[in-house]
Amino acid sequence: MKIIVVGTGFVGLPHAAVLSEYGHEVYAYDIDEERIRAYQSGDRDQIERYVNEPGLVEAIEETIDRYLHFTTSLDDVIESTDIIFMCLPTPPKRDGSTDLRFYMNAAHYLGGLLAQRSDKKRVVLVNKSTVPVSTARQLQKVMEEHGVENYGVASNPEFLAQGSAVEGSRRPDRVVVGADTEEDFVLLRQVYSQFVNHVRIRYLETTPETAESIKYVANTLLLTYISFWNGVGARLGESYANIHMEDLKIGVTADERISTWGSYVSNGAGGSCFGKDIQSLIYQLNRSGRSTDLLQAVYNINEYQKTYMIDRAVYEANFNFNNKRVALLGLAFKKRTNDMRDSSALKAVESLLAKGVAEIRAYDPLAMDDAQRSWFSPDNNHLFERITYHGTAKKAIEGSDALYISTDWEEFRGLASTIEQAVEPPYLVIDGRRMIPDYDRLIAKGYDYLSVGSVLRRPQPEEMDEDHSNGQLNAGVGQKMKTA
Numbered sequence: 247m248k249i250i251v252v253g254t255g256f257v258g259l260p261h262a263a264v265l266s267e268y269g270h271e272v273y274a275y276d277i278d279e280e281r282i283r284a285y286q287s288g289d290r291d292q293i294e295r296y297v298n299e300p301g302l303v304e305a306i307e308e309t310i311d312r313y314l315h316f317t318t319s320l321d322d323v324i325e326s327t328d329i330i331f332m333c334l335p336t337p338p339k340r341d342g343s344t345d346l347r348f349y350m351n352a353a354h355y356l357g358g359l360l361a362q363r364s365d366k367k368r369v370v371l372v373n374k375s376t377v378p379v380s381t382a383r384q385l386q387k388v389m390e391e392h393g394v395e396n397y398g399v400a401s402n403p404e405f406l407a408q409g410s411a412v413e414g415s416r417r418p419d420r421v422v423v424g425a426d427t428e429e430d431f432v433l434l435r436q437v438y439s440q441f442v443n444h445v446r447i448r449y450l451e452t453t454p455e456t457a458e459s460i461k462y463v464a465n466t467l468l469l470t471y472i473s474f475w476n477g478v479g480a481r482l483g484e485s486y487a488n489i490h491m492e493d494l495k496i497g498v499t500a501d502e503r504i505s506t507w508g509s510y511v512s513n514g515a516g517g518s519c520f521g522k523d524i525q526s527l528i529y530q531l532n533r534s535g536r537s538t539d540l541l542q543a544v545y546n547i548n549e550y551q552k553t554y555m556i557d558r559a560v561y562e563a564n565f566n567f568n569n570k571r572v573a574l575l576g577l578a579f580k581k582r583t584n585d586m587r588d589s590s591a592l593k594a595v596e597s598l599l600a601k602g603v604a605e606i607r608a609y610d611p612l613a614m615d616d617a618q619r620s621w622f623s624p625d626n627n628h629l630f631e632r633i634t635y636h637g638t639a640k641k642a643i644e645g646s647d648a649l650y651i652s653t654d655w656e657e658f659r660g661l662a663s664t665i666e667q668a669v670e671p672p673y674l675v676i677d678g679r680r681m682i683p684d685y686d687r688l689i690a691k692g693y694d695y696l697s698v699g700s701v702l703r704r705p706q707p708e709e710m711d712e713d714h715s716n717g718q719l720n721a722g723v724g725q726k727m728k729t730a
């Protein structure tokens with residue numbers, strides 16, 4: 247089939263590469279000329295500057311110029327196209343609604359081109375970006391405005407997670423196709439023929455509105471799971487010394503009706519999707535006059551969780567951040583990515599600066615260049631001059647008064663010995679990701695350890711026992727802190 251993919255970011259590029267693996271003739275289009283040149287070069291560093299996903303460069307190398315073509319103009323390509331996938335950015339506006347500017351600009355460009363076609367062959371415009379319910383109808387209106395003939399609109403949301411986009415495109419758990427006519431379902435079945443009768447992949451055909459909704463409900467439910475564990479399970483573990491979070495998780499999720507995913511308690515979920523999607527869904531439901539109490543609570547719990555551990559350090563460990571040097575380990579929103587969008591580390595930086603720290607000593611295995619280039623640039627705010635960048639976790643820790651672990655990079659699991667080598671106690675380790683299973687050895691040597699989902703662990707247990715009888719610690723702390 248002849249396929250155009252409009253937009254070559256995190257969604258569009260892996261999708262185009264994987265479609266071309268199945269022998270479709272794929273034209274990946276973007277308005278950004280530099281980006282297209284980078285992809286055409288085939289050079290790993292240049293491609294990964296834009297999208298850094300395991301297996302992506304290899305996938306591009308395999309089919310480039312044979313089945314996969316990159317272009318900044320569709321003028322000579324549009325004739326006889328079967329399918330156009332829309333993979334455009336849909337950022338949030340200030341009020342939480344979705345900014346469809348890029349999407350609609352592309353729709354008008356395509357409408358103009360499609361109206362000029364001489365062959366008038368059936369073409370289906372398929373949306374893959376996360377867009378508000380009924381966006382497919384808006385797309386239809388744009389096509390009508392341009393007088394396009396013989397077209398269909400469809401919704402085919404993507405469910406890829408960062409770090410496994412290529413694998414996720416090759417073997418998704420589901421393919422959801424929302425369309426209006428059998429003719430269009432048939433065309434999409436041809437594109438996805440490898441998935442249609444697959445024994446493990448659910449291939450669902452439904453209306454465009456249902457398909458659009460599936461993406462929002464799925465993402466907000468996932469964030470609800472995370473927020474439930476952060477807002478309930480972790481809170482219990484933080485209140486009673488004898489609760490073991492890992493056992494709590496195993497005991498609860500043994501019930502097959504309860505997901506294990508999301509039970510990994512953390513300093514909040516980040517990334518470009520969850521926050522944006524829940525805000526957009528709240529906006530859409532409010533506009534229909536529906537109440538959104540649950541979603542609002544989930545959003546608030548997650549946002550609060552991003553700075554909660556810093557507040558706990560103040561109220562539970564009596565740590566005064568003023569004029570202190572704090573090592574910040576992990577800037578990306580999760581491991582195996584350099585993406586810092588909506589990352590908990592960004593909120594932590596704001597909170598630490600507001601608390602008057604003298605220095606934030608940052609380290610991340612992948613995100614350092616991006617951090618220095620963009621968000622943390624001193625041009626943005628003179629306070630960011632207090633952020634220094636270090637080549638290893640050990641270097642960041644050296645000379646600091648406290649340490650905050652923000653991202654779940656595997657290398658942080660070995661931090662106990664690094665901390666012992668780098669700094670002397672008294673020293674506070676704040677762990678937003680439960681990355682140090684052998685924290686006992688730190689406490690034995692005089693370090694304080696404060697982890698999400700557990701009570702503060704510090705060297706003199708007998709003193710703690712006197713203060714807090716019945717094994718219940720931290721009672722009353724919640725009164726000083728904003729409770730999530």
Ligand code: UGA
Binds near residue numbers: 511512516581
């Ligand atoms: C998320 C969804 O998982 C995908 O299904 C969806 O397709 C995608 O958004 C999207 O809409 O494009 P992603 O943003 O790549 O994927 O990230 P996740 O792996 O879901 O992680 C999100 C955040 O939650 C990270 O900060 C992660 O560390 C955190 N998390 C995850 C937890 O705090 N606890 C957990 O148990 C799981």
